[in-house]
Amino acid sequence: THAPVDFDTNIATTITAHDAGYINQPLEKIVGLQTDAPLKRALHPFGGINMIKSSFHAYGREMDSEFEYLFTDLRKTHNQGVFDVYSPDMLRCRKSGVLTGLPDGYGRGRIIGDYRRVALYGIRYLVRERELQFADLQSRLEKGEDLEATIRLREELAEHRHALLQIQEMAAKY
Known part of the structure; x- marks a missing residue:
């Protein structure tokens, strides 16, 4: 299985969301994990909250209620912004599969950094x-x-x- 060992239930990932993470600090030459522990999945809610809800359900976990409220009621996600501007015809065509490749399926609110x-x-x-x-x-x-x-x-x-x-x-x- 590709299930994570652990994942956050209430921290939206940002550049500084997690403390330094190590697998075996004294042995490491290259440092840095995506979270503060190995094999721990970070939450990426800015693209859309429904994918996160699906992951929680699939792994029998429960989302922090304040976190869910923040990303359903207070903060507009990328997907919500995209759906807000779709016309009724676009929504029908998307739902029927006539129209594919729209930003809600591919953008996910992620910006890939060039470091x-x-x-x-x-x-x-x-x-x-x-x-x-x-x-x-x-x-x-x-x-x-x-x-x-x-x-x-x-x-x-x-x-x-x-x-x-x-x-x-x-x-x-x-």
Whole structure:
């Protein structure tokens, strides 16, 4: 079976969600597990909560009620956002199998990181670059130039900076 030995019931995975994890710390040359213990599955609720519910059911586990409330009532997941914009015709075509390959089936809210730049340039440099790019957009924002795109780019740059600082925080645990 491919069942996990354990999995979280109440911690949504992020870069810093778990403490440092080791299999046998004194022997390890390369460190870092996805969670704080070997073979422990992390929860990825931002793509959609139903897949997690299915896993819990399959392995006879119970989801923390506050966690479920957070990702069903308070926080919109990727799938909820996608379904919110589908037209009734799209939903019918999706359900019947006429339309496939939609973002709810493939996006799952995951962004695959390219960490080569971290190794090449370092966190401090990349954070500073994001801060400079963010500041450079201030005049466009004040003038109302391409406002929607400018706001979106500033938000993305802020998220990049936040993620880079989380990587730095996570790495410091090791």
